[in-house]
Amino acid sequence: MKTVNMPSLHTLDGFESIFKDNYTPLFRYVKSIVNDEDLAKDILSDLFLNLWQQKDKLQINELRPYLFRAAKNGALKAISSRYQTAQLPNDAFDIPENTYNPFEKFVAKQSIKIVEELISRLPLHRKEMIELRLLGLKNAEIAQVLDITEKKVEYNMREAIEQLGHAVRNSNLDQATIAGGLMLINLIFTTI
Template sequence: MEQSNMSLWGTLEGFEDIFKENYSPLFRYVKGIVKDDDQAKDVLSDLFLNLWQQKDKLQINDLKPYLFRAARHGALKMVSPRYQSIELPDDVHNIPADAYNPFEKFVAKQSIRIVEDLIAKLPPLRKEMIELRLLGLKHAEIAEALEITEKKVEYNMREAIEQLTHAINHSSLDKATIAGGLMLINIIFTII
């Protein structure tokens, strides 16, 4: 864990800040695995309780990937013995009611649904990587969360983009609609 975060562990207020900052994206991620609000809450309760109880013993280099990795392990235990495909919950891309008129809101939701359907067709690992990216993790954080190398993340993200591009180019879908959906769900890929 970074030095600045180390001091946060010692106080309840600091721990509360860590909880507040990370709970929402962790909840969306875990719910995508367990498919149930209550089970997702249980996983995160256990995670944060363990984190607090073990705060003096844990050696965490980077908090965000650690939390996602721990949440993933907890969620997979909840749904074991079989790992299920991860799906982002329906409300993850809520569009504010006052942002668009009813027709624009309908078109925006349709654009998002099209992009989500394209993502759903990816192999499970690539789909999970994109979903973690949507939740704000960087390549290095995704690698740490999934316990794989950053090179493997970069390769799979590049391949996912190629698969999505191929699917888009070989479909009858309107490219502007797809571009709008991508922008709305904030997929920002920076593959170097």
């Protein structure tokens, strides 16, 4: 696989664009690993500073997976004494103000809570893959972040979806409520 220089890294405007496009999902991801907002900010500051300083030396094939992998490595290094698995932050699924009336907001929060609970029951590696997907990464990008093959991501995503489906079918949960929760989660992450 041939790697190419990222020309947009060589200009301040290009770098600023990369920063703006990637900071929020990277912050959520790093914060989910370290469970500390200030530490997450520090890790990302170091990541972007290093990216700028090394811009002439780096050979990056795909920027987004590179950033997520570097962020994960920085986060794990920062908490090397106690490895924690990635979890989405408590406020990841907050519903924007003025979106719904109070009853609709309550129902929406309950739907999201059910979906979060179902996701939390998945094996840790599948849970992390689902969370990365919710952060907007594609299978190939997830594979690069986790340093596994894309086929392994596809397999585990299929298995995770099957596990979630099985959990829904074998519970007395309302499928429409769960579908609504998944839609809301997807909507929240696409508007970030």
